[in-house]
Amino acid sequence: MLNSPDARPLPERMRPKSLEEYAGQEHLVGEGSVLRKMIESGNISSFILWGPPGVGKTTLARIIANQLERPFHILSAISSGVKDLREIINKSRSNSIFAKARPILFIDEIHRFSKTQQDALLGAVEDGTLVLIGATTENPSFEVITPLLSRCQVYILKSLEVKDLDKLLQRAITTDPILKSRKVVLKEKEALFRFSGGDARKLLNIIDLIASNSGENKSIIISNENVTKVLQENIAIYDKNGEQHYDIISAFIKSIRGSDPDAAVYWMARMLAGGEDPLFIARRMIILASEDVGLANPNALLIAQACFDAVHKIGMPESRIILSEAAIYLATSPKSNSAYMAIDAALAEVEKSGDLPVPLHLRNAPTKLMKELGYGDDYKYAHSYPGNFVEQQFLPDNLSVSNFYQPGSNTKEAEIKKRLQSLWKKYNI
Numbered sequence: 001m002l003n004s005p006d007a008r009p010l011p012e013r014m015r016p017k018s019l020e021e022y023a024g025q026e027h028l029v030g031e032g033s034v035l036r037k038m039i040e041s042g043n044i045s046s047f048i049l050w051g052p053p054g055v056g057k058t059t060l061a062r063i064i065a066n067q068l069e070r071p072f073h074i075l076s077a078i079s080s081g082v083k084d085l086r087e088i089i090n091k092s093r094s095n096s097i098f099a100k101a102r103p104i105l106f107i108d109e110i111h112r113f114s115k116t117q118q119d120a121l122l123g124a125v126e127d128g129t130l131v132l133i134g135a136t137t138e139n140p141s142f143e144v145i146t147p148l149l150s151r152c153q154v155y156i157l158k159s160l161e162v163k164d165l166d167k168l169l170q171r172a173i174t175t176d177p178i179l180k181s182r183k184v185v186l187k188e189k190e191a192l193f194r195f196s197g198g199d200a201r202k203l204l205n206i207i208d209l210i211a212s213n214s215g216e217n218k219s220i221i222i223s224n225e226n227v228t229k230v231l232q233e234n235i236a237i238y239d240k241n242g243e244q245h246y247d248i249i250s251a252f253i254k255s256i257r258g259s260d261p262d263a264a265v266y267w268m269a270r271m272l273a274g275g276e277d278p279l280f281i282a283r284r285m286i287i288l289a290s291e292d293v294g295l296a297n298p299n300a301l302l303i304a305q306a307c308f309d310a311v312h313k314i315g316m317p318e319s320r321i322i323l324s325e326a327a328i329y330l331a332t333s334p335k336s337n338s339a340y341m342a343i344d345a346a347l348a349e350v351e352k353s354g355d356l357p358v359p360l361h362l363r364n365a366p367t368k369l370m371k372e373l374g375y376g377d378d379y380k381y382a383h384s385y386p387g388n389f390v391e392q393q394f395l396p397d398n399l400s401v402s403n404f405y406q407p408g409s410n411t412k413e414a415e416i417k418k419r420l421q422s423l424w425k426k427y428n429i
């Protein structure tokens with residue numbers, strides 16, 4: 001804000017300094033929780049925080065270091081290299097004689113560290129030179145090397161709930177000196193919370209944006225209409241804060257799903273130009289190949305998997321061509337979400353009906369007692385019958401006529417549907 005005594009953005013001004021000010025993640029930092037106990041005992045081990053943006057990963061690491069009075073080093077995997085890492089490790093080792101407790105090294109976006117960089121961490125983590133706290137928005141099992149992952153506990157952080165966002169809102173209004181000096185009129189909160197999407201940084205950035213657009217001497221009015229209007233007028237400014245990561249990947253996925261190759265390569269170009277990890281894009285295409293192309297073109301999954309492997313081996317800038325080829329192939333493929341719908345329908349049934357017994361004729365009978373109890377009786381071996389098929393019941397009794405898989409309306413699945421109808425009466429209903 002202009003002429004303000006503190007020019008820092010609101011999210012930075014409101015960064016919690018203690019667990020009491022920290023919002024959300026009760027499963028990790030609430031009374032009696034695992035991290036709370038670790039902090040209170042003062043005996044902290046290395047771990048990785050995995051969760052979406054704006055849920056407090058960096059803040060939590062700072063609070064831990066502050067509360068335990070540990071030296072705190074911070075690196076970003078985007079801008080730091082092995083040299084930076086070794087400098088911190090060497091400094092920690094040289095100070096270990098005089099230090100009362102091990103320093104904490106926080107690495108933001110640790111999934112972007114190369115194998116060589118992660119290897120350089122192993123010795124220092126294992127011999128206790130430092131405590132590693134990593135932060136990632138990506139599944140660490142994909143990008144963190146196994147030896148390092150085995151030395152770190154992984155804790156999952158969740159998107160903030162409405163009650164957490166409301167706590168942040170009230171705290172900002174009542175404790176931030178700049179907001180307190182202005183009259184904040186809180187009419188409605190629904191749009192504010194909706195656009196925040198469980199992200200504390202987004203919430204506070206929106207409030208900051210509304211305050212900046214209200215004029216120095218005018219009240220700050222927070223309403224559904226005002227939030228929507230201000231965001232629409234300042235979308236470019238809003239995106240510069242790095243909030244577009246999930247919006248652009250969403251546009252990319254929806255463009256492929258909607259069979260528009262031009263939009264797909266455009267949004268991909270936006271991500272690559274912005275420094276997005278190419279493996280993140282490739283990984284999302286593997287998911288899309290099964291979720292949105294599926295059985296309409298089973299080769300799509302093979303192409304997407306090959307793309308991921310090739311990008312992993314080749315790297316940028318050449319990987320842009322491989323990514324483009326895969327995206328265009330997926331966008332121009334026929335679409336079906338039948339496999340996605342089938343497994344979700346089956347999971348919903350499992351949640352509803354519980355652990356239904358396996359029919360006796362499908363059970364394994366490795367012992368004499370099991371055979372005497374009828375395990376495996378009347379099972380018909382499909383290959384002993386014409387066409388390698390014989391009609392028999394494979395689902396639990398209560399679900400015998402269920403068909404979770406509904407073939408899609410495309411050429412490939414039309415053939416599948418025709419075959420299923422020739423085999424099973426339930427597919428002719």
